[in-house]
Structure formats: C-alpha cells, structure tokens
Amino acid sequence: MFKVLVSDPISDLGIQKLADAEDVIIDKKPGLSEDELVAIIGEYDALLVRSQTRVTPRIMEAGKQLKVVGRAGVGVDNIDLNAATQRGIIVINAPDGNTITTCEHTFAMIMAVARHIPQAYQKTVSGVWDRKSFLGVELRNKVLGVMGMGRIGSEVAKRAKAFGMEIWGYDPFLTEERAEALGIRLSTVDDIVRNADFMTVHTPLTPETRHMIGRNQFEVMKKGMRIVNCARGGIIDELALVEAIEQGIVAGAAFDVFEVEPPAADHPFLKLPQVIVTPHLGASTVEAQENVAIDVSEQVLNILRGKPFINAVNMPPIPANLLNIIQPYFPLVEKLGNFAAQLVEGAVEEITVNYSGELADLDTQPLTRHVVRGVLSHHLGSEQVNVVNSLHLAKERNVNIVVQKSPLSRDFTNLVTVTLRSKKEERLVAGTLLSGYGPRVVQIDKFPVDVAPEGNLILVSHNDKPGIIGRVGTLLGNNDVNIATMQVGRKIIGGAAIMVLSVDKGASKEVLAELASLADLNNAKEINLL
Ligand SMILES: NC(=O)C1=CN([C@@H]2O[C@H](COP(=O)(O)OP(=O)(O)OC[C@H]3O[C@@H](n4cnc5c(N)ncnc54)[C@H](O)[C@@H]3O)[C@@H](O)[C@H]2O)C=CC1
Numbered sequence: 001m002f003k004v005l006v007s008d009p010i011s012d013l014g015i016q017k018l019a020d021a022e023d024v025i026i027d028k029k030p031g032l033s034e035d036e037l038v039a040i041i042g043e044y045d046a047l048l049v050r051s052q053t054r055v056t057p058r059i060m061e062a063g064k065q066l067k068v069v070g071r072a073g074v075g076v077d078n079i080d081l082n083a084a085t086q087r088g089i090i091v092i093n094a095p096d097g098n099t100i101t102t103c104e105h106t107f108a109m110i111m112a113v114a115r116h117i118p119q120a121y122q123k124t125v126s127g128v129w130d131r132k133s134f135l136g137v138e139l140r141n142k143v144l145g146v147m148g149m150g151r152i153g154s155e156v157a158k159r160a161k162a163f164g165m166e167i168w169g170y171d172p173f174l175t176e177e178r179a180e181a182l183g184i185r186l187s188t189v190d191d192i193v194r195n196a197d198f199m200t201v202h203t204p205l206t207p208e209t210r211h212m213i214g215r216n217q218f219e220v221m222k223k224g225m226r227i228v229n230c231a232r233g234g235i236i237d238e239l240a241l242v243e244a245i246e247q248g249i250v251a252g253a254a255f256d257v258f259e260v261e262p263p264a265a266d267h268p269f270l271k272l273p274q275v276i277v278t279p280h281l282g283a284s285t286v287e288a289q290e291n292v293a294i295d296v297s298e299q300v301l302n303i304l305r306g307k308p309f310i311n312a313v314n315m316p317p318i319p320a321n322l323l324n325i326i327q328p329y330f331p332l333v334e335k336l337g338n339f340a341a342q343l344v345e346g347a348v349e350e351i352t353v354n355y356s357g358e359l360a361d362l363d364t365q366p367l368t369r370h371v372v373r374g375v376l377s378h379h380l381g382s383e384q385v386n387v388v389n390s391l392h393l394a395k396e397r398n399v400n401i402v403v404q405k406s407p408l409s410r411d412f413t414n415l416v417t418v419t420l421r422s423k424k425e426e427r428l429v430a431g432t433l434l435s436g437y438g439p440r441v442v443q444i445d446k447f448p449v450d451v452a453p454e455g456n457l458i459l460v461s462h463n464d465k466p467g468i469i470g471r472v473g474t475l476l477g478n479n480d481v482n483i484a485t486m487q488v489g490r491k492i493i494g495g496a497a498i499m500v501l502s503v504d505k506g507a508s509k510e511v512l513a514e515l516a517s518l519a520d521l522n523n524a525k526e527i528n529l530l
C-alpha cells in the first residue's frame with residue numbers, strides 16, 4: 001500500500017483517480033506547519049502540494065520513504081529541488097493544466113488596470129457616484145511588452161492580438177520563426193522597457209529574472225505605462241515600482257504575486273491607489289485546479305507503481321518517441337551495471353558505457369542513469385539510488401562517468417557495454433535485447449556468452465581443460481545446488497575460459513570457496529540479479 005499526503009487544498013475531483021486506486025491511501029492534511037510535517041512525513045510515499053507548503057530539506061530528510069513530491073501547478077519554487085535530487089526524490093509538476101486560466105487572469109488584470117475597475121467598484125459600492133476619477137485607456141494600438149514567451153506568455157500574446165495590440169516579446173528561446181508565427185515582434189528587454197505602454201512578465205523567478213525590471217528599467221520607461229505581474233513576486237522590484245509610481249512614470253500596476261506572500265499589512269502596494277492586487281489567484285479556476293490535480297495524480301501513481309512518467313522537474317524530460325525506443329532497455333542496462341558491480345574488485349572509480357548500433361544516434365542519458373543506478377545500488381541499496389539521483393550520487397563519490405558511442409555494432413542491432421574500472425582491475429559486461437528472447441548478456445570481459453541476466457548466477461573463471469565441467473557439476477550437486485543452465489565461453493582452445501551457471505538457489509560462501517579450490521579453477525563468484 002502506498003501512502004499519499006495531500007498538504008494543500010487540491011481539487012477532490014482531480015485526485016479521484018488516486019483516491020480510487022486500490023494500492024493507495026490518501027490523507028488530506030492542509031495547513032500543517034513545517035514541524036508538523038516533519039513529524040508525520042516518515043510514513044508517506046508521496047506528498048502532493050500546491051504553492052503554500054514549503055517542502056524544505058528538513059521535510060525531505062524526515063521523509064524516509066518519500067519517493068515523489070507532486071506539485072499541482074507550474075512553479076516549484078516552494079520545493080527544495082537540490083535536497084530532493086540528493087535524496088532521490090522525484091519532483092513533478094503539472095505545467096499545462098493552468099496555462100489558460102493564468103493567461104485569462106493576466107488579461108483580466110490588464111483590463112482592470114486599464115479601466116480602474118476595482119477602484120471604481122469600491123467607490124461605487126461605498127455610495128459615491130464618481131465618473132471623473134476613472135478615465136481609462138484603450139488597449140487598441142498600444143504596445144504590449146511580454147517578458148517570457150513560454151506557455152502563458154504566448155497565450156497572453158494571442159489574446160492581446162485580438163484586442164488590436166502590438167506585441168513585443170522577449171524570451172531567450174524565442175526564435176524569429178516562432179515570433180513570426182505568433183505575429184509578434186521579437187525584441188530585447190531594453191527595447192520593450194523603452195517602448196511598452198503595457199508590460200506583463202511571464203518568466204520563472206531565477207537569479208537572472210530577479211528584479212529584471214528594477215530602477216534602471218523604470219527610469220527609461222514611457223510615462224504613463226502600466227505593468228502586470230501574474231508570474232512570480234520578485235521579477236519586478238516592488239520598491240523600485242513604488243518609486244516609479246510616485247514619480248508618475250507608471251500609471252498603474254496589477255499584481256497577483258509578491259516578493260513575500262502574503263504581503264505585510266503596511267506594504268505600499270496595499271495603500272497606493274494606482275496598484276491593484278489579487279492574492280495569487282492566477283491558477284484559481286475550477287477547471288485549472290481539476291486539470292493540474294488530474295495531471296499530477298496520474299504521474300504520482302506511475303512513479304509509485306514504477307511505471308514511466310513525465311514532467312519530472314529534477315531530471316530532464318524524455319520525449320515520448322525516444323521513451324518508446326529506449327524504455328525496453330532500462331531493465332537490461334540496469335542489470336548490466338549491477339552485474340559489472342558484482343564482478344569488479346575494489347572501489348569503482350570509472351564507469352564507461354558504450355552504446356553501439358542504432359542506440360548510438362539517440363539521447364542515451366536516460367539509459368546511462370539506469371546503468372549508474374545498477375552499479376551504485378549494489379553497494380548503496382536499490383532503495384537509496386534511483387534514476388533521479390544516480391548521476392548525482394556518482395559525482396558525489398568521485399566516480400567518473402564516460403559515455404562512448406559507436407554507430408556500428410558488428411553482431412547486434414544494438415549493444416550496450418559497461419566497463420567498470422577500480423584501482424585493482426577493469427571488468428566488462430555487454431548485453432543486448434534479442435528479439436524473442438529479451439535481455440541477454442552477450443559478453444563478460446573478453447568472453448562471448450549468452451546468458452539471461454536474472455536470478456542467481458555463479459561465474460567461474462578457469463582453464464579450458466577436459467573434465468572441469470564435470471568437477472564443478474559434481475561439487476555443486478553434492479551441496480544441493482541445482483544447476484538450471486550452463487554457458488561456457490573461451491577465446492582459444494585450452495586457454496582461459498569462463499563458465500556461467502544459473503542455479504536455483506544461491507551457493508554458500510563455503511561452497512564457493514570449495515569451487516575456487518578445484519584444480520584449474522581460478523575464481524568462483526556469485527552474481528545475484530533478482
Ligand atoms: N499566478 C499564478 O497563480 C501562476 C503563476 N505561474 C507562473 O507563471 C510563470 C510562467 O509560467 P509558464 O508560462 O507556464 O512557464 P514556461 O516555462 O512555459 O515559460 C517561462 C518562459 O520564461 C522564459 N524565460 C526564462 N528566463 C527568462 C528571461 N531572463 N527573460 C525572458 N524570458 C525568460 C523561458 O524561456 C520560458 O519560455 C512561472 O513563473 C509560473 O510559476 C504559473 C501558473 C499560475
């Protein structure tokens with residue numbers, strides 16, 4: 001049974017699928033403090049949050065069973081991603097579900113700030129019929145500057161066109177072609193700042209975007225411009241904005257998000273009549289809350305059940321077409337890594353993964369994460385190492401990872417070779433997926449073999465001499481170790497050789513030692529690939 005804690009208000013309808021799952025128990029406990037969360041998180045496999053819960057390193061540390069933190073929304077700035085990655089906790093978000101809702105809120109704010117709607121409403125309901133104070137401006141023919149042309153920024157631009165606005169956009173990933181397709185002008189921060197009548201920001205809050213609109217930018221803006229922030233508090237410098245309003249540069253501002261949420265009661269935004277505010281409502285519609293909860297629930301369920309998932313924030317996404325091709329290789333390459341880790345003597349200093357054949361043309365990083373997981377989990381345990389933290393844990397332990405690619409594979413359509421180097425030795429295991437047979441190990445060190453990487457294996461290195469197979473079989477038989485399959489590999493007749501036996505149950509240390517002491521036998525090792 002998996003236990004899921006929902007610590008913020010999340011749509012019941014959206015998490016219905018999770019609630020209906022036979023293998024999941026959901027506890028809803030919104031509004032807990034950090035201490036309260038730390039006290040209970042240890043019993044949960046997944047944590048579902050919106051933006052209120054701050055998922056701190058202390059909470060992750062206490063979450064001994066925590067496999068995934070799901071954010072029902074876009075921004076993950078309330079989740080400590082480094083701490084999650086270090087602990088192998090997958091962080092996923094739901095980036096698409098609230099795009100339209102937030103775009104619509106932005107538009108509501110643009111229109112409200114153009115026409116003083118909240119201020120006029122307030123005066124009217126207080127009994128004052130004031131038609132002089134609220135002279136607005138039209139949107140038509142005005143320049144709208146959009147900082148950040150991602151999902152929400154692009155939707156805002158589309159709607160602004162319908163209002164006859166001229167849109168100038170800036171985004172480090174915005175190409176001329178895309179700008180043309182959207183019917184906007186590809187611009188720079190400086191050009192937008194100097195020319196916008198309205199400006200709206202739709203970037204994440206990063207060290208680069210923090211205060212990207214500050215005193216220097218306000219100084220050169222058009223007098224009477226209006227500015228909107230429905231993205232993240234801190235992209236626009238709040239104090240610089242207050243000064244710009246007082247100097248008459250900015251005629252109006254509309255903010256849904258703040259540097260500190262909620263803003264202090266004496267925050268100037270709450271006093272200045274030119275500023276309208278909402279309490280981080282950008283994503284608050286029935287539809288968006290249902291969408292994000294559905295998206296995040298599906299992915300959390302996939303992660304808990306060990307199935308492929310999307311939208312992990314602390315590891316790069318795998319496009320669906322790539323995932324279809326490489327996913328069948330995940331168990332194989334993880335076992336190759338684990339096999340090699342059990343073979344090699346001494347601490348691993350370097351993991352070299354060679355991809356040959358068709359795989360060589362693909363993005364193989366997801367596969368490498370699985371190889372490294374296989375290697376590290378031999379010593380660190382499969383609970384502690386997963387595909388999110390495997391590369392990080394390797395780096396932390398100064399294990400060098402080398403990836404090589406050779407487009408031509410002589411004997412197989414695809415071949416993955418894992419070589420581990422320690423101070424003592426270098427060991428190699430190669431494998432492939434054979435049509436109709438599934439994963440196979442096809443080479444161990446220099447010896448060609450054909451072994452299914454599963455169950456208990458005994459690897460014997462010996463000299464290729466008559467009678468050796470019989471001696472090994474007799475010794476194991478006498479010790480009640482039943483041999484299911486046997487493979488012998490050698491390069492030359494009479495030279496060094498290996499024998500790979502798959503046995504029904506593991507042999508004891510004493511039996512392995514007895515094996516190793518047989519004449520012409522150099523070493524006997526058990527490999528466990530359950
Ligand atoms: N107020 C609310 O309730 C909500 C706020 N948001 C916030 O809105 C923002 C945008 O969300 P999406 O459009 O979904 O994200 P997105 O990831 O689709 O778009 C963000 C864009 O910002 C661009 N960007 C990054 N650094 C930049 C820079 N220095 N200058 C210009 N552009 C830069 C990125 O290249 C990207 O295209 C995020 O901060 C998100 O957290 C999202 C949903 C609801």
Ligand SMILES: O=C(O)CCC(=O)C(=O)O
Binds near residue numbers: 050073281283284
């Ligand atoms: O959950 C919410 O309402 C906040 C949404 C948000 O800010 C986001 O998705 O980035």
